[in-house]
Amino acid sequence: MNAGRKILVVGGGGYVGPVLTEHLLGAGYGVRNMDLFLYATQEVLAPFDANPRFEMVQADHCDRARLAGALDGVTDVVILGGLVGDPITRKYPDAHRVINHDGILGLIDTLDGRGLDRVVFVSTCSNYGLVDGDALAGEDYPLKPLSLYAEAKVAVEQRLLALAGKVDYRPTILRFATAFGLAPRMRFDLTVNEFTREMYLGRELLVYDSHTWRPYCHLGDFCDVIGRVLEAAERDVAFQVFNAGGDTGNFTKQMIVDAILEFLPDAPIRYENKGQDTRNYRVDFAKIRTVLDFEPAYTVRDGISELIKALDDQRFDDADARPNFYGNYEIDYPVAG
Ligand SMILES: NC(=O)c1ccc[n+]([C@@H]2O[C@H](COP(=O)([O-])OP(=O)(O)OC[C@H]3O[C@@H](n4cnc5c(N)ncnc54)[C@H](O)[C@@H]3O)[C@@H](O)[C@H]2O)c1
Structure with a gap:
């Protein structure tokens, strides 16, 4: 059924993209992936090169000519970039404005x-802010974006909805919960992944504002959601x-720490209040459950458990040596800022 469809995945060379690419290829779609590789993560898509239904375009989505070429012959678009x-x-506020807005x-x-x-369009539950x-x-x-990141997501959402x-x-706009789960390009700057790795390594974990809520969802479940949107009835x-996630994924940071302590009871933790991040939101996932029949298959505990297993297998031993591969810290983008 999907054989005739080719999906352009914009920004598919990061954390979510390679897992989504594998999922879409597995479902029979063709996939063209367009990414600038801001974090030099080219290697994560290399395993797909041998697949005749996969194509890679290394380009900036701000480059209209390259974008037009990448859109040629595709049937659907997923925007992650x-x-x-x-x-x-x-x-990088200037690069942010150019790229995200x-x-x-x-x-x-x-x-x-x-x-x-x-x-x-993959947006974020961060848009709720507080x-x-x-x-x-x-x-x-009501949306209350508390960061440049969320402000741009809200602006894009509004533009898309005005096009009816x-x-x-x-x-379709998917407001993703915060992601966790194994991927070729892990992001150890995301809470569940970061906390699990730090506690596994026995480093003292500093937790700010442990009472604050946020929803979390596994990468595999996000791929399931995107697949459902591609296949759902248009109406x-x-x-x-x-909102993309599930009600049982609403966790405080304390609940995440407690879940990890079940696996790693001796991990040292320190708590501080009044961190810089004032976001605190719990999210209702009734609509996606009702309309798309979606419930997450993975729990936060599943994500912790699979990451501990991967760390046992020494899968991410190079993470300290390659921080920018495993987290969004530095870019070299030709805009001042
Ligand atoms: N990871 C999360 O927890 C999370 C939560 C909510 C929403 N989201 C959304 O999901 C999407 C994917 O997130 P991710 O965690 O995979 O991020 P990521 O940073 O790992 O990947 C983003 C990719 O976009 C590429 N990119 C950036 N600017 C580009 C440009 N100008 N042209 C082409 N490619 C460009 C980067 O090179 C990178 O590979 C994003 O839209 C993000 O806002 C993620």
Whole structure:
């Protein structure tokens, strides 16, 4: 059924992209992956080179000509690309504006009139920022972006939703929870992965604002969600926003630490309050459960357990030597900032 469809994955050379590429190829789609490799992660897509349904385009999504070429002959688009996370966007505000705001809006402008089917924009639950008291943020909950990163995601969401009736493709916005799970390019700057590795290595883990909530979801489940959007009835997903994750993935940092302590009871922890990150949000995943019949298959404990097993197998022994491969810390992008 998917044999005739070719998906352009923009920004597919990072943490989520290679796992998604494998998932889509496994489902029978053709995949063209476009990435600038800001973190020199080319090797993570090399295993797909032998697959005749896989193509790689090393290019900047801000380059309209290269983008137009990459769009040629594809049926659907999944947008992952960008400077991802609050710290890296704070560190490179000018590059952030060019890549995450102007670049993605420009990309969207290029999509109309090509007869595309689905366009999936991967956004973030960070858009909720701060959620009052015990409230659960559903898709209509007021957005309160607290970072440059989330501000650009909100701007792109608004632009896409305003296109209803004006373009020939049907966008879907997925507000991802914070990801965890094994990948060729691990990101050890993400909470579950970072906490597990630090505690495994017996380094004292400094936890800021341990009471703050956030939702978490495994990479494998995100791939499942994207697959469901590509295959869903158009009326269910066209111009729709979904929180992507599951209710049982809402965790405080303390709950994550406690879950890791079940595996690593002697790990040293130190707590401090009033960290810089004021985000605190619990998210309602009823819509994705009802409309797309999606429930995560993996728990946070599954993610901790599989990472400990991989660390036992010495799979990420080079992580300290290659911090920028395993986390979003530094870029070399030709914009001042
Ligand atoms: N990882 C998470 O916890 C999480 C949570 C919520 C949402 N998301 C969203 O999921 C998507 C993927 O996240 P990730 O963790 O894989 O991030 P990542 O940083 O690992 O990957 C992003 C990729 O985009 C590429 N890229 C950046 N600028 C580009 C440009 N101008 N042209 C072409 N490629 C470019 C980078 O080289 C990188 O390979 C992002 O849109 C992110 O906002 C991620």
